Amino acid sequence: MIIKKGLLFLLPAIFFRMTVFGQTASPESKIPPLLQQFGEKFPQEKVHLHLDRNNHSSGDTLRFRAYVVNAQNNQFTDLSKVLYVDLLNSQDSRVIELRFPVNDGGVSGWVALPDSMERGTYTLRAYTAWMRNFKPELFYHTSLKIGNPANSKQSIPRETKKTRNDELHNIQFFPEGGDLVNGITSVIAFKAINNTGLGEDVSGTITDESGKILSNLQSSFAGMGRFNLTPTQGHSYEAHVRFKDGVTKKVTLPVALTSGYALAVNNQDKANVIIQVMAGGLKATEPVWLAAQANNKLISLTKLDLSNNQGSISIPKRTLPTGIVQFTLFNNLSEPKAERLIFIDRHDQLRLNAGTPKILSTNSVIQIPIEATDQLANPVSANFSVAVVNRKTPVDSTTLTPSILSDLLLTSDLNGYIEYPNHYFKSREPQISLQLDNLMLTQGWRRFIWKDLLAGKFPDVIYPAQTQQTxxxxxxxxxxxxxxxxxxxxxxxxxxxxxxxxxxxxxxxxxxxxxxxxxxxxxxxxxxxxxxxxxxxxDQFAPADSTGYVVKEELSNYPAQSPTNQAHTIKNGTRQLSEVVVKSKKLSATEKAVAPSANFNGAGNANQIITYKDLNHCDNLEICLEGRLVGVYFRIKKDPFSHGYTKVPYSTGGLNKPMLFVLDGVPIQPGQISLNSIPAGNVQSIEVLRSGSLIAAYGLAGSGGVLVITTKKGGINYNEMDEPEDITVTSTPGVINFTYNGYQKYREFYVPKYPVADRTKRNSPETLFWNPVVKTDDRGQSVLEFPIGADVKNIALTIEGISGDGKIGYHYQEYAIK
Missing domain, CATH: 2.60.40 (Immunoglobulin-like)
Incomplete structure (x- = not known):
């Protein structure tokens, strides 16, 4: 649910240099110190969540292990100590918002999914306060399918990217480096989407204005592909495209420049990246500069003299980090002219393996050995998160939630929604490498833009890195x-x-x-x-709900009045301190909540209204309402029914009489029930009546004030969370009362010890084993051990983790249990 505050003053030397010498400073003198300053002042963080499984149902507990790392080296961050986790519904509204303490770059957590949660596809989002200073696209995002047994006949819609009507069956073209230049042969990549917003297979031809066919067009994966074209002066070009479902389109290709620069990058060589720079329509009398950077760290800056308007450079891959590398071409005035992303895989990440399962017949326990090594087969001692699920049918691992590999090395650095990111890591076949390169051509780098950086447009730092709750x-x-x-x-x-x-x-x-x-x-x-x-x-901490991520079916159910999801404004100084007025920007939700009320004064005519949204995290009505009801205080009295103690509400102007409860239209005299006898989860609204004109309708019984309590009647999406909004309350001058949601308590994953006799008498859960911290020993080994039922025929094991030096490990394997 990532940051802003004035840090610009920290860069005076940079701004002075750019302003005074911006027209003459060469890239060699400008770019290295500028990027170094940016990296030091705005260190980037990444978050990944390893989930116990992909699919859940309402009432389930979703478990995860969070990895929070420094983006430059994937080592655990020491910057942020608080992690925020949100669940968004299909309208991109938060339905759950939690915070967790981060220790040594990680935290194990859980999310309780309400029983009332609607069936559908949701977005799980995680971020730190520091990450809020940058683009929300940099947050961790993943889609979750959540079922509800109550409406299991409804199908969960396929996950789709958001589209507008004019974008249906769309195809876009991306010349390598950014522009086509007349007389220069360039690679043109394309991305085609269908009416769901997902990639669509297409075929077709490229023609000039006369209809002459110059090239064929054929996608290879997720609607992406490429072709070559040499544009010439005075000609225009079109793509004639046929989509898989039969829809055809004619699209004009980008217009070629009469003069400019073009980049051609060959990343298919095993040892080197070969980059060719070409100039067209101009005399390249001055040198150009090629910068390579990854995660805001400059790797190299190379000067090229373009004799005959072209030049090339070969960069050893061993000098580049695993992950996305950005190449940018600058002219001698430090103006960016072309750009290209590539993905480097040095095969230097962890190797994780799992051995053959062994079932111990004596106690129906299964054992699976696991091992972690580095690229040289040396043992690695580190902590790993491990999940084992009951897999009734085989699943293509590329369709699962993004792995820690694809997330930290790929999707976290690209613009837009990436379909099936695990696909690009399933093998090292040349075809998949080419498909990954197509992705690099069609997706944009998203951590910064060179033009903004060179113009001095730095992020405003509003949210400092949190080392504790604030x-x-x-x-x-x-x-x-x-x-x-x-x-x-x-x-x-x-x-x-x-x-x-x-x-x-x-x-x-x-x-x-x-x-x-x-x-x-x-x-x-x-x-x-x-x-x-x-x-x-x-401060309104929760970020904007809209993610632009994917369309998911509707859900909803959460909103406690807390500083994390609403900015509370208390306006004081009024003379009528006994009167309370609550104003909300979205009255319709409150009006819906009180609509079935049996309030004698008419639904909603009250001094204060509490709705189900305010009670979302409430287990105890007495505790939740104390301090929240303006003009109401509580006295501790003995409960005649439980023989314990209960808190009884009194109005400050109620003549020392306890308040009358009206439950679904039935008046209940004080002492007959306690507030805690009413389940908070069943309450739709509570109307507080304290003014004489409002309590008069209840006669002498209501002279101490009235609480009109209406239980849930249905017809409302109880899960939906409003947009963050200011709430204005007229109250005692200089005082604000509110509810704050602290850290979520950790829950251990329960592993029962079933005797052999019970093994055939039970249905196994979907998650058979979950341990967020499995430590391998000095030999890089550990053994998983958990009970298993006779109904389990196939299991799927997932291991994820990071070593102390920032190397990432991922392993997925399915087993047939015999």
Whole structure:
């Protein structure tokens, strides 16, 4: 669910140099220090989640191991210590939002999927606060299919990329290097999509304006392919394309430049990358420069003199890192003229292997040995996450959730949605290497753009890297003026009560560094000021919901009022302190929630409204409502039914009488039931009535105030989460009350010890084994051990991990159990 804050002042020398000498500074003097500064000031992080399995059902627990690494070397990050995990529905709205502590670059976590979750395809997203300063496309994303036994007859739609109507059956062409130049033969790659937005097989021809066929066109994988073309002055070119479903299109190819540069890169040689630079329509009297960089680190900058308007260079692959490398051609004025991405595979990652399973007949336990080695077959001692699932039918591993290899080395550095990224790592066949190169030609580098970098357009750093949980915001007047040097206090309520004090800075901002908090906590922020018109605004942390990622079927169910998903604005200074007004930008959701209410004053006519959205993470109504209901306090009394203690709500103007409960239209006298006897998950809305005009309708029984409680009636997508929005409450001057969601508690994966007699009497779960931290010993070995039922005929094993020096390991294997 990645960053911004003023770091531009850290680069004065760079900006001065670019501004004063920008017209004359050569690439040799400008590019290396500029890219070095960018890499040092804006280090990039990547996140990968290894999931226990691909498909889940409502009510399941999704388990994962998160790997958070430095993008330059894939070593575990020491920058961020907090990870955010969101689940988005088909409308790109967050339905679940969690945070986890990161230790040594990793964390094991889980996501509880509500029973009410709709059947469909969702997006799981993970990121750090620091990553928010850059493009949201850099977040970890993957699609999840989630079923619901209650509506199992509905099919889950195929995952599709988002498209508009005018994009249906579309094909785009990408000249190598960026442009066609007259008189120069260039490779032109293409990407064809169908009406689902996914790649579509196509065939066709390339013709000139007279209809003469110059080349054939045929896709090879995911709608991508390539052909060669030598454009000439005065001619135009068209592609005549036939899609697999019979649709035909005629598309004009990009117009060739009369003068310019072209790049031709040969990445098929085993030892070297051979790059040819050509100039057309101009006299190349000045040298050009070819820069190679990966993950914001400059690898080489080579000067080329283009005699006869062409030149070439051979770069040994051993000098390039495994992953995506970006080549950019600059003229002598440091202007980028052509660009090309390639993928380098030095075969230097970890080798993971799993041995033959062995079933111990004495206790129905299966054992599988695993081994980790480096590229030279030396043993590797490291931590790995391991999942074993009950595979009823064989599955093509290329269709699974992106592996740690394809994610960290490929998709995390490319623009757009990548279909079947695991496909490019399943073998080293020349055909797959060529298909991967087609992907490089049609997808764009996405971490920065050279033109922006050279023009001084650096990211604004708003979100600093988090080393612990924090709460931040600002204090300002109703007119928006800042209030610096104001004392601010954070007060924690409940069993773990504590107080933190701070002072606003020159911009009226404050930050509280929190202790390690788990689950929900009730907080108040109090500003000490004599001003009568104050706004306390908590930072809206959750990023924009829209991902542009894939279309998924609808889900929804989450939204606790917390600083992580809403920016709370408390406007104070009113004289009518006893009156509460809640204003929301999206009233329709609240109106829907209260529509079936039996409120005698009419649905929604209340001093305050609490909906099912506010109670999403609530297990205990008394705890959830205490501190949230304005003008209401709670007293501890003995419960006559449980003989324990319960909290009873009282209105501040209620003549010392407990509030009346009205449950689905039935008045219930105080003491007959407790709030905790009403399951929070069944509540659709709670209307708080405290004003005399509102409680009058309930007579003497309601003179202490009324809580109108309406349980869920259906007809609402209870999972849907609204867009983040400010909530304005008129209350006590300088005070804000809210709920904060701390770290998610870790749950161990339960592995039962079944005796032999039970082995044939049970249905095995889909996830048979999950261990997020399996450590190989000094010999690089470990043994997996778990019980297995007689109904299990086939299993699939997945191992993922990273060594201390940043080498990535992935292994997938299916077994038939006999």
């Amino acid at each position: 709460l931040s915001g600002k204090i300002q007047t109703g007119k928006g003026s800042t209030l610096p040097k104001q004392n601010v206090m954070l007060v924690s309520k409940g069993d773990s009560a504590f107080t933190i004090r701070t002072v606003t800075d020159s911009k009226g901002r404050f930050t509280f560094n929190l202790p390690d908090l788990q689950e929900q906590h009730q907080f108040s922020i109090i500003a000490s000021t004599d001003s009568k018109d104050i706004n306390i605004i908590l």
